[in-house]
Amino acid sequence: MKLSVLGPAGTFTDMAAKAYLQTQPNAQITLDYHPTFDQVYQAVSGNDLGLLPLENQLDGYVSATLQRLQSADVTEIGEITIPVDFGLVSNVSDLSQIKRLYVQFKTEGQCQVLITQLPSVQIITTASNMISLEKFQTGQLGDAAIIPQSQLAEVSGALKLNHVADQRDNSTRFILFKANPASLEMLSQTSLTADYFKAPLFITPAINDRPGTLYEILGYFAKANLNLVTLMSLPTKSQLGMYAFYLEVSGHRKQQEVLFTTLQELASKYQVHLLGYYAV
Numbered sequence: 001m002k003l004s005v006l007g008p009a010g011t012f013t014d015m016a017a018k019a020y021l022q023t024q025p026n027a028q029i030t031l032d033y034h035p036t037f038d039q040v041y042q043a044v045s046g047n048d049l050g051l052l053p054l055e056n057q058l059d060g061y062v063s064a065t066l067q068r069l070q071s072a073d074v075t076e077i078g079e080i081t082i083p084v085d086f087g088l089v090s091n092v093s094d095l096s097q098i099k100r101l102y103v104q105f106k107t108e109g110q111c112q113v114l115i116t117q118l119p120s121v122q123i124i125t126t127a128s129n130m131i132s133l134e135k136f137q138t139g140q141l142g143d144a145a146i147i148p149q150s151q152l153a154e155v156s157g158a159l160k161l162n163h164v165a166d167q168r169d170n171s172t173r174f175i176l177f178k179a180n181p182a183s184l185e186m187l188s189q190t191s192l193t194a195d196y197f198k199a200p201l202f203i204t205p206a207i208n209d210r211p212g213t214l215y216e217i218l219g220y221f222a223k224a225n226l227n228l229v230t231l232m233s234l235p236t237k238s239q240l241g242m243y244a245f246y247l248e249v250s251g252h253r254k255q256q257e258v259l260f261t262t263l264q265e266l267a268s269k270y271q272v273h274l275l276g277y278y279a280v
């Protein structure tokens with residue numbers, strides 16, 4: 001079985017995948033690296049798995065992943081959270097001499113304190129932290145890159161700064177998914193291997209330009225005593241001002257039945273796109 005991740009090897013996605021593999025000592029899983037999120041996503045088919053970042057503690061949701069989930073036919077089978085820490089490397093010895101900075105697009109939002117100290121530096125956004133490192137290694141004088149802190153000792157540079165994220169306490173949550181579409185019927189029959197579950201889903205009202213739509217949706221969960229841990233709205237893209245709600249429900253597996261009856265009730269009134277029901 002293949003597990004597709006963002007490459008080259010050394011990205012945080014790669015680290016999260018390796019942390020997952022440690023929990024599956026008997027599975028025959030090989031890592032398959034791709035340079036962009038899109039390519040990771042496209043590479044997952046059949047029984048194979050993919051891993052994408054969903055949420056960062058400092059910079060919030062990864063909208064590229066959320067947007068894919070919105071239109072995707074996938075089943076999320078788990079999630080994994082790992083600490084995230086960055087360092088800066090440059091081939092010039094002082095911050096004031098840096099001309100170009102390679103930084104992954106989600107990393108940029110996590111290192112704002114440092115980046116605002118470099119107002120005249122050209123920021124070159126990359127698709128992965130290891131691509132930032134590769135670009136730096138093949139670049140020119142005046143280059144710098146923000147890279148995983150764990151790579152800093154391996155790379156040579158005139159300037160190295162440790163722990164450049166805005167906060168030392170920082171982590172990213174990743175989701176693990178399969179290519180087959182999730183359905184309420186299929187997931188309602190799943191037996192969990194742990195006591196607690198998470199169920200991510202999209203709910204799209206046909207018309208949301210009327211008072212009380214969200215209040216009404218939330219009422220179904222409140223009435224069933226189901227805990228919502230995430231609520232976001234995302235454009236449906238069909239028309240300006242039309243939004244879908246992304247929710248994550250969490251609870252105890254004793255609530256499995258009430259979860260699925262609640263989702264069935266909601267599905268009779270709204271478009272419900274369940275993405276998974278997995279152990280956490």
Ligand SMILES: O=C(O)C(=O)C[C@]1(C(=O)O)C=C[C@@H](O)C=C1
Nearest residue numbers: 011012013053104106128129172
């Ligand atoms: O570029 C990487 O190292 C990744 O694994 C991607 C990614 C992300 O897009 O969120 C993963 C964790 C960090 O939040 C920064 C970058």
